[in-house]
Amino acid sequence: MSHEVPPLSPSEAASFRRDLTAAVREAHLPSLLAVMVQLSGDFTLLDGPFRPRRVRGPGDHDGGGLPEEDQERLREQAVDLLVAHRCGELAPAPDLSPQDVLTVLSACTGEEVPAEEAEMLAEELGVLSRQVPALAAAEVEDAPHALIIGAGFSGLCAAVRLAQAGFSYTIVEKNPEVGGTWFENTYPGCGVDTPVHLYSFSFTQSADWPTYFARQPEVHKYLIGVADEYGVRDHIRFGTEVEAATWDDESQHWTTRLRLPDGSTEEISTPVVISAVGLLNRPAYPSLPGLDDFDGPVVHTGDWDNSLDLTGKRVAVIGTGASAMQLVPAIVGTAAHISVFQRSPQWIIPNPNTTKSVTAATQFLMAEVPHYLGWYRLRQAWTFGDRLHPMLRIDPEWPHQDRSINAANERHRVFLTRYIERQLEGRPDLIAACVPTYPPYGKRPLLDHGWYDALKRPDVTLVADGVARVEGNTVVAAGGERVEADVIVLATGFQTLDMLGPMEIRGRSGASLRETWGPDDARALLGMTVPDFPNFFILFGPNTNAGHGGSHVMSVEMQVRYVLKLLVRMTREHHGSVEVRTETFEAFNEELDRALARSIWSHPGMNTYYRNAKGRIVTNVPWTNAEYWHRTLEPAPDDFRMTGPR
Numbered sequence: 001m002s003h004e005v006p007p008l009s010p011s012e013a014a015s016f017r018r019d020l021t022a023a024v025r026e027a028h029l030p031s032l033l034a035v036m037v038q039l040s041g042d043f044t045l046l047d048g049p050f051r052p053r054r055v056r057g058p059g060d061h062d063g064g065g066l067p068e069e070d071q072e073r074l075r076e077q078a079v080d081l082l083v084a085h086r087c088g089e090l091a092p093a094p095d096l097s098p099q100d101v102l103t104v105l106s107a108c109t110g111e112e113v114p115a116e117e118a119e120m121l122a123e124e125l126g127v128l129s130r131q132v133p134a135l136a137a138a139e140v141e142d143a144p145h146a147l148i149i150g151a152g153f154s155g156l157c158a159a160v161r162l163a164q165a166g167f168s169y170t171i172v173e174k175n176p177e178v179g180g181t182w183f184e185n186t187y188p189g190c191g192v193d194t195p196v197h198l199y200s201f202s203f204t205q206s207a208d209w210p211t212y213f214a215r216q217p218e219v220h221k222y223l224i225g226v227a228d229e230y231g232v233r234d235h236i237r238f239g240t241e242v243e244a245a246t247w248d249d250e251s252q253h254w255t256t257r258l259r260l261p262d263g264s265t266e267e268i269s270t271p272v273v274i275s276a277v278g279l280l281n282r283p284a285y286p287s288l289p290g291l292d293d294f295d296g297p298v299v300h301t302g303d304w305d306n307s308l309d310l311t312g313k314r315v316a317v318i319g320t321g322a323s324a325m326q327l328v329p330a331i332v333g334t335a336a337h338i339s340v341f342q343r344s345p346q347w348i349i350p351n352p353n354t355t356k357s358v359t360a361a362t363q364f365l366m367a368e369v370p371h372y373l374g375w376y377r378l379r380q381a382w383t384f385g386d387r388l389h390p391m392l393r394i395d396p397e398w399p400h401q402d403r404s405i406n407a408a409n410e411r412h413r414v415f416l417t418r419y420i421e422r423q424l425e426g427r428p429d430l431i432a433a434c435v436p437t438y439p440p441y442g443k444r445p446l447l448d449h450g451w452y453d454a455l456k457r458p459d460v461t462l463v464a465d466g467v468a469r470v471e472g473n474t475v476v477a478a479g480g481e482r483v484e485a486d487v488i489v490l491a492t493g494f495q496t497l498d499m500l501g502p503m504e505i506r507g508r509s510g511a512s513l514r515e516t517w518g519p520d521d522a523r524a525l526l527g528m529t530v531p532d533f534p535n536f537f538i539l540f541g542p543n544t545n546a547g548h549g550g551s552h553v554m555s556v557e558m559q560v561r562y563v564l565k566l567l568v569r570m571t572r573e574h575h576g577s578v579e580v581r582t583e584t585f586e587a588f589n590e591e592l593d594r595a596l597a598r599s600i601w602s603h604p605g606m607n608t609y610y611r612n613a614k615g616r617i618v619t620n621v622p623w624t625n626a627e628y629w630h631r632t633l634e635p636a637p638d639d640f641r642m643t644g645p646r
Contacts, residue, residue: 007088017083020368023361024075027372029064030108032078032365034375037104039085041093046107050074054110059352065110082369098122105378113382120629124202124381125374130557131203132564135166135571143167143571144271144535147256149242149503151232152180154539154556155276156223157201159232161560167567170270171232172258174241178227181280182220185323187304187489189330190216193322193447195353197366197373198380198551201226205373207366212353213447244504245273247534252576252644254535271535271576274563275503278540279496279619286318286492290470300490301327308487310335316475316483318467319491320346322446327491328460329450337459339483341475343466344606345436347416348448355449385550386624392441392548392600404439405600412440423452430455433464438605441548496609497522497618499542507533508579520612525580525588525639526632527621528559534577534643537563543592546628547601547610547620554625562632566640576644584639595622 008016024032030052037045050073053065063071084090096104098118105121106113113121122128135143143166148155151173162169175183192199196214200206204226210218227233239261245254253269260266283302291298299305301323315335317324320342328338366373395406404410417435424430434455455462465477475483495501497520505513509532516530517523524530527544528537539559546555566578596602596617601610610619621628 005086008086013083013087016086016368017079019364020079020082023364024078026062026359026361027075027078027365028060028062028376029066029071029074031372031375031379032369033064033074034104034108035369035371036078036081038096038371038375039090039093040081043103046104052108052110058350064108085370096122096125096127098128101125101127101378105382108375109379109382114386114626116624116630117382117386117626120626121378121381124554125371125378126202130561132161132165132561132568134164135568139571140166142574144567145169146272146274146567147172147254147268147270148274148276150180150276150278150281151175151178151227151236152182152276152278153223153553154278154560155180156226156232157553157556157560158274158276158539158563159235160203160226160230161564163230165564165568167564169235171236172240172242173236173238176238177224178233178236179220179223180278182216182223184281185216185302185304186306187301187323187327189326189449190301190323191326192219194551195380195384197377198384199553201553202557204229205377207363207373209358211357213351242503244506245536246506247508247536249508252534272537272567273535274537274539275500275541276539277500279499279545280494282495282498282501283490284493284495285490286467288467288470291488293472294470294488295473296486296488298488298490300492302494310487312336313486314484315339315487315489316341316485317489317491318475319343319493321491321493322444323493324491325446325451326449327489329454332454332457332460335459337461338454339461339463339475339485340455341463341465341467341477342433345434345464346443346446347436347440348420348446348451349416350419350448354447381550381554385546385548386626388441388549389624394598394600394602402605403437405603409439409441409600416440420452423448424456427456430462433462436606439600439603442600442603442606443608444547445549493609497612500538505533505536507536520618521614521616522618523585523589525585526559526562526628528562529580529585531580531582531585534579539563542618543596543621545610545619545621546625548624550625555628558629558632562635566635569635569637570642573642574645575642577642579641579643581639581641592622596620598622
């Protein structure tokens with residue numbers, strides 16, 4: 001709701017006070033304190049008894065480590081201040097500066113947030129705008145039309161921001177509905193591993209999330225709402241897939257061949273093409289001898305068959321990544337028996353909110369209290385994001401490189417190991433199989449959705465081995481163990497390294513992206529632009545995944561702004577194309593590879609989908625979210641070659 005509302009009448013104020021007094025019993029007090037400071041402008045509130053203590057361990061720590069009597073006083077003062085605000089009795093406070101945001105967040109988390117985070121976090125809170133100023137009316141007529149490939153998070157973000165800036169666009173989406181991976185992935189238990197209040201657009205927040213880590217139907221509903229709210233649906237061609245796109249230097253347009261719903265093809269011409277297909281759009285199927293001859297259903301979590309009934313079935317789950325860790329707890333008790341084949345164990349992070357519902361009182365606070373949702377979300381942006389980055393940097397002087405990479409990483413290893421041992425107490429066999437030997441965060445960090453509870457059940461067996469082959473209705477592990485199954489579930493991830501496949505994108509020279517990159521070595525300036533491919537932009541492309549944590553959505557918003565600023569410059573200077581200079585591209589990738597070599601993902605102790613066949617890290621960005629923000633804030637004019645006029 002908007003907080004630009006008329007003052008409450010006396011009777012309305014009394015009702016609001018009653019509802020608010022009840023709701024603040026469940027408030028996240030550090031966020032509530034931040035609201036009080038922002039509304040009142042009284043920064044002395046941060047220095048008194050209400051200043052939260054630093055509380056260690058997972059979870060929100062709603063009380064902020066305060067004694068109960070101080071918690072109660074904070075609630076009472078908050079109610080008085082908020083009622084006064086709603087009644088128009090509170091003098092407007094000065095707008096917060098980025099440094100003010102940093103000051104409040106540091107106080108309310110009990111730790112010093114680095115200065116370089118200030119502007120990025122101020123944008124996330126809405127103190128600074130991330131929106132690119134719109135073109136003037138006379139400029140709109142000359143603005144290039146953009147073709148967007150995909151209507152998931154990235155495509156919807158691009159569409160909304162393009163329209164706000166005055167650009168026209170068309171989206172082609174291979175599915176019959178928006179959502180991308182959140183339309184396609186419907187396996188039992190599917191959901192986010194990022195707090196959902198953070199895993200959403202900064203420009204469209206929701207106070208109505210029913211859980212803190214939302215399930216697929218809730219995320220998909222949110223994306224449908226975004227498409228409808230911003231009128232994006234009218235610009236989408238559903239059931240339409242891009243087969244190829246070719247740049248024509250004479251016309252300075254892309255000719256894109258589309259596969260239509262009826263199987264026929266069509267070619268369209270546009271000046272700009274934006275790929276928003278992302279990394280997680282095509283399932284990776286393992287090459288297992290005998291799999292095609294399996295006697296029963298074989299289903300991939302990324303292409304789930306919703307008609308599949310697992311009741312009373314013996315289910316073999318191949319893989320122990322994010323989808324398996326959500327699927328298995330969701331189907332225990334339905335399947336007769338589940339056998340999980342684990343090639344390597346995973347580090348799992350506990351969080352008490354993974355299965356927790358958002359109460360009506362909390363939804364009331366997020367909807368009715370100005371800035372409360374914003375501060376709660378901002379705390380998550382720091383806690384689940386750049387706060388974790390230092391433990392992913394290799395300390396060459398650290399003596400225990402076999403198990404951890406620095407002192408902070410070692411502390412996490414000890415904490416997570418103890419968590420596993422507590423969860424699996426009395427099961428030394430499972431402990432031995434489930435404690436990884438590589439450093440924490442070397443692979444994608446996962447959340448415990450009931451994984452260890454599921455493994456302890458008598459109807460679940462962990463096979464600590466990969467799969468060698470399938471014989472009839474039997475899955476044979478690499479170590480020789482044989483498991484009979486009625487259904488095989490492939491929880492084997494996506495073809496993350498084959499970026500933009502199977503599209504054939506041909507640039508100025510006639511070479512394709514596949515020929516330029518090879519099969520698994522995608523590279524782009526800041527993940528977005530490649531020499532020889534003018535007016536072609538990639539969202540969630542190579543080396544843009546924040547492997548240390550944070551929100552993919554935040555990163556995409558940064559990328560969309562960067563692309564928009566290039567398009568605005570093209571329009572205002574009447575250029576026909578923009579193309580990154582080869583020397584800029586090469587210098588960036590040399591710097592990128594040096595930084596990646598100092599990151600945990602280069603550790604030799606594990607294999608991940610982050611690395612290609614030569615060991616190069618293709619998916620992840622080595623820098624903090626804040627540094628990526630600074631790098632993408634303004635495209636450097638000298639980094640690009642502009643041609644034209646149109």
